[in-house]
Amino acid sequence: MIGFEEASRLLRENVAALPAEPVTIEEAAGRFLAKDLLARFDAPRSNVSAMDGYAVRAGTLENGVPFKVLGQARPGMPFGGEVGVREAVRIFTGAAVPKGADCVVMQEYARAEGDTVSFEEGHGPTRHIRKAGSDFCEGDVLLARGTRLTPRAMVAAAAADRASIEVSIQPRVAIIATGDELVSPGEAHATANAIPESASHGVAALCEAMGGTVVLRLTGRDELGLLTDLASEALATADLVVVTGGASVGDHDLARPMFEALGLELVFAKVAIKPGKPVWLGKVGDKPVLGLPGNPTSAMVTARLFLQPLLAAMQGGEAAANLQFLPMPCAAALPEAGGRETFIRAIATPEGLTPAQNQESGAQAPLAQSDWLIRRPAGSPATARGETVSALAF
Template sequence: MIGFDEALAILARSVTALDSEIVPLDQVAGRFIAQDLQARYDAPRCDVSVMDGYAVRANSAGQDRPLQLTSESRPGAPFAGHVAESNAVRIFTGAPVPKGADIVIMQEYAQASGDTVRFSEGWGPARHIRRKGSDFREGERLLAAGARLTPQAIIAAAAADRAELDVAHRPRLALIATGDELVPPGEAHRQPLAQPDTASHAVAALASRMGAELVLHVRGRDDREALATLAAQALEVADCVVVTGGASVGDHDHARPMFAETGMELLFSRIAIKPGKPVWFGKAGSKPVLGLPGNPGSALVTARLFLQPLLAAMQGGDPMAQIATMPLRLGADLEANGSRETFFRASATPQGLVPVSNQVSGAQAVLAEASWLIRRPPHAPAASAGCLVEALPL
């Protein structure tokens, strides 16, 4: 068996990013940008007010005399003149600050009467002005190639004044669930020995979250010839193939043998992690093929650990960034670890991360509670509530 870091490194260097396409801004959510994105101009483009109030010279506002109101400045309709020492300009949030003014006094401190205004004490020292270019400068890189277009990133892309973005193609994913016992959810109650196919639906949801397009989702019985047909079909229509189940070495485990006629090169199999020891990875030509365990808990965890980095890499993203951990506090005691690196499913509580009550690979109900993975090295000692542990979002 190989370690988790070694397996992920093999996967990362074996994947080539897909080509890119130009997509309208309102269709890029969740995609990966293919090129660095630079700002077209300074933001703000000039000094602007961050408050409704009055633009004046600070030295004149402190004098005990009214100032003459000369005009107003609104977003899109600035005051083009110059603010003299005895003048004030009514100004609104987002409006350009007129020349000559060096402070905006909030309207709460103003007493306007006719065409004059005076100010009460307490209006300073804040200037309430956003300076030109204080957000970003023309030509500044706002997004790096490979960045995922989250809602936050889309704000930056729109601020760069881009109506379209160059993004990586969405990976076309084929998903094959293997197992004689599997039936579509909704059918299992009619057959006493049947099990609903839960694992592949979770994997499909994770792949969709990562921007993949599910072009084939099928269940195959434990028959090598039938599965070989599905393998060939999957490679024909998809950029990437994922198989759940059949990853062990029993007489009816055909997940790897089903690709024998495709010339698939096996790059790793069996990893020293828990859950997920049977995970395997290969390439059929240029197309990645990932094998995940059939147990739902194992399938979900290993999809998070391997499929998410794989799909990121296929879209020009950083696969290693997908499994970056952060120190978080434990909200309950955690048992000592065994000989394999372990990823404990955990829920987030006000007290910290709490491992779910059932860590068995086949447990399904507790997965609804799990939102984090706690990463523990081999032979790690027991940890008490309040300790810091390394974790990543599930």
């Protein structure tokens, strides 16, 4: 059994990015860039006004003295002439600053009368001009390879003036839930000892949120022949297979054996974490197979710790960037940690992170409220209320 850091390293070393494909800018949101996105030109392309007002020569400004208004400049419609002494051009935010002008006086300090304008005290010293190239210059890397095109990143992507963008192919994901007791939600109430199959629904949602496409969802009883057939179907259909359940020690530990006849090579078998010790990663050919525990909380914690970075890596993103632990205040005292690294489900409150009351690996209700994982290395000493802990957004 290995530690969390070692398992994360092995995941990074054994998962490769899928090939690239071009998409339109309209289709790019949420995708991962397959190559650096370069700017086609400077932004702004020329000096532009940061305010509505009047473009003038700063050295000729005199309060109360009339300036002749030569014309106006709008975004995309520049003034073609040159501004001289005691001359002004009416200008609007984003318009190119006319030749000769080096200052924009805000309209709040201007008094227009006919074809002249005068200025009142208080307009300086700010010149309200955005310099050419002050945002970025031609050839600058606006977004690096591996960047996910979030809503904010989409603004920069569009600013690069590229109608087509190279992104990594979205992973096709197959999810297999295993267990004799599992039935589809809506059916369990009618059968004694049946349990609604819930873990795969959270796993599927995480896959979609991370840019994956769930192409197959299967549920199989604990019969090796049946499960091997499901594994074969999943591998033939998807780029990544995620299996939940059947990863404990015993006669029903079939999650790995169901792939063995298909050429499974293990990357790691167990990780010294709580919850989620049975999590494992393997490969069949070049396709990753991730095994998650059957208990829903364990499945979702390990999905956050391993599946999310894995999906990012398959799309050219940085796996480690999806494991950014931050210092956060804890709103409760924590006992000494045990022999395994522990991830405590917690809820963000104004006072800090509050651990969920039920930390059992099979608990499902607390998952809806828990939005952080508090990381407690093995053997960590007890902490008092208000102390800083290391935490990961869940």
